[in-house]
Amino acid sequence: MPSNETIASHRLFRCRMCGECCKGYGGTSVNADEIENISAYLGIPPERFIEDFCVFSGRQPVLAQGADGYCVFSENNGCRIHSVKPNMCRQWPFIPSILVDIDNWEIMADSCPGMRLGASAETIRRCVKKALATT
Numbered sequence: 565m566p567s568n569e570t571i572a573s574h575r576l577f578r579c580r581m582c583g584e585c586c587k588g589y590g591g592t593s594v595n596a597d598e599i600e601n602i603s604a605y606l607g608i609p610p611e612r613f614i615e616d617f618c619v620f621s622g623r624q625p626v627l628a629q630g631a632d633g634y635c636v637f638s639e640n641n642g643c644r645i646h647s648v649k650p651n652m653c654r655q656w657p658f659i660p661s662i663l664v665d666i667d668n669w670e671i672m673a674d675s676c677p678g679m680r681l682g683a684s685a686e687t688i689r690r691c692v693k694k695a696l697a698t699t
């Protein structure tokens with residue numbers, strides 16, 4: 565989940581710290597840099613990180629889920645790897661796919677109580693672009 569402080573200023577979104585975005589198979593992908601950073605943080609080799617904490621979506625490693633349906637790093641509605649979490653988690657909900665299809669904002673808001681509905685597409689796009697420029 566994102567840091568409440570970093571994006572609270574956006575009137576479109578205020579994180580409620582409910583942890584719901586860390587639940588379900590969301591395909592949180594990890595690139596080579598992220599794999600290296602998270603492995604180093606955990607103190608394990610990248611190969612072991614992939615083996616123990618990832619599953620594959622095609623050829624792309626994505627974070628695995630625990631038996632409870634939450635990301636393997638979800639802990640008490642927080643993130644066990646907060647300081648090195650993947651970009652996708654850092655950016656949420658201001659992610660690139662909103663710019664591809666603005667309807668994704670509404671779809672995502674179904675599972676994220678922190679996202680505000682009713683703003684214009686232009687406002688949403690502007691906020692996404694601004695947030696992405698800083699991540």
Ligand code: SF4
Binds near residue numbers: 679
């Ligand atoms: S689902 Fe939304 S409100 Fe809940 S923790 Fe995730 S980002 Fe925050």
Ligand code: SF4
Binds near residue numbers: 653
């Ligand atoms: S890495 Fe952290 S923020 Fe990202 S889905 Fe997993 S628990 Fe949530």
